[in-house]
Amino acid sequence: MDRMVTLVVNPRSGNGRAARALPRVLACLRSGMPGSAIKVIRTTDYESARVQAFRAVASSVLERRTEDVLLVMGGDGMASLGANACADTDVCLGIIPAGTGDDFARGVGIPRHMRDAVEAIIAGRRRTIDLTLAQGIMSDGADRRYIGSVVSSGYDARVNRRVNNSRFNMGIFSYGAAILTELAGLGPVDYRLVVDGELMERSALLVAVGNAGWVGGGVHLCPQADPADGILDVTIIDPVSRGTLVRLFPKLFGGDFVSHPAVHHMRAREVLLDGKGLIPMADGEELGKAPLRLSCEPNCLQVIVG
Structure with missing residues (x-):
C-alpha cells in the first residue's frame, strides 16, 4: 500500500507566495516521492485547514498507516495547525515554509527556503521533538x-x-x-x-x-x-x-x-x-x-x- 502524503496549503500565506509556488512544489514532490500517493488540499480559511488536517491524520491513525505524512504549506499558523494534528500520533509532520515569520521551522531545524524544505521532505530525515x-x-x-x-x-x-x-x-x-x-x-x-x-x-x-x-x-x-x-x-x-x-x-x-x-x-x-x-x-x-x-x-x- 502506498504511503499517503497529504499536503494542506494556505494559498494566501506569504501574501500569496504559497499559491505561486505550489505547482513547482508539487512537481518536485511527485518526482522525488514516486512511491507515495500525494493528496493536495487547498484551504480557504484556517478552520477549513484545521478540519482537513485533523481528518487526514485521524484516517491514518484509524488505518494504522504509520508511514503517512502530513505536509502543511504556509506560515506559523499552518505549522501550529499541523503540529496539533500530528501530536501524539505516528503521523510525521512536514512543513514547507511560505509565511512571513516561519519561526517554528527556524527553531526545529526545517530549511526556511521552500525548495530546500521540499528536498528535506523527500529525503525524509525525522526528528522527534517536544511541544x-x-x-x-x-x-x-x-x-x-x-x-x-x-x-x-x-x-x-x-x-x-x-x-x-x-x-x-x-x-x-x-x-x-x-x-x-x-x-x-x-x-x-x-x-x-x-x-x-x-x-x-x-x-x-x-x-x-x-x-x-x-x-x-x-x-x-x-x-x-x-x-x-x-x-x-x-x-x-x-x-x-x-x-x-x-x-x-x-x-x-x-x-x-x-x-x-x-x-x-x-x-x-x-x-x-x-x-x-x-x-x-x-x-x-x-x-x-x-x-x-x-x-x-x-x-x-x-x-x-x-
Whole structure:
C-alpha cells in the first residue's frame, strides 16, 4: 500500500507566495516521492485547514498507516495547525515554509527556503521533538493547545498583535516597526507565575515561555531553548526605560540581549502564567485567556528536518 502524503496549503500565506509556488512544489514532490500517493488540499480559511488536517491524520491513525505524512504549506499558523494534528500520533509532520515569520521551522531545524524544505521532505530525515501544552481557555473555545515555538504575554505579545492587525505584514521588518511603535505605551505587567510549584509575583516587561525559541520572524527571544531537551525555557525582562529597550533592540535578533542585567533566564517543566492585562500569544496567533498552564510534553511530535 502506498504511503499517503497529504499536503494542506494556505494559498494566501506569504501574501500569496504559497499559491505561486505550489505547482513547482508539487512537481518536485511527485518526482522525488514516486512511491507515495500525494493528496493536495487547498484551504480557504484556517478552520477549513484545521478540519482537513485533523481528518487526514485521524484516517491514518484509524488505518494504522504509520508511514503517512502530513505536509502543511504556509506560515506559523499552518505549522501550529499541523503540529496539533500530528501530536501524539505516528503521523510525521512536514512543513514547507511560505509565511512571513516561519519561526517554528527556524527553531526545529526545517530549511526556511521552500525548495530546500521540499528536498528535506523527500529525503525524509525525522526528528522527534517536544511541544508546549497550553491548558486553559483557548481563543477558539478549546481547553488545550500545543505550542511549537514561544508563548508571549507582555510587551512582546502587544507587538505581535500589532503586526497581526497591520495591513501589510513584511515579517521581521513589520515586527521591528511594531516594537518601536509600541514604545509609546511601554509599561510593566504585574505577573503571577508558578514555576515548577514555586510562586513568583513580579512586575516585568515581558515573560516568554519557549519550546523552540523564536518569534517575529527572527527575534531569538528564548535563545537557549532546545525543542528536544524535555524542558521549557523562560525569559523574563524587567521593567526598563524606552532608551534601554531601544539599545537592546538590535541584540534581540542574535540572542545577545540575555547578558543584560534586566534579562533573566530560567528553565522549568511547568509554568502557570497569570497576571493583570496579559495578552497571551503563541506561534504568531492569539492563544487564550490567562491563567494558562504551560507544560513541556516530551517527544510528542515527529517532524521532518533538514
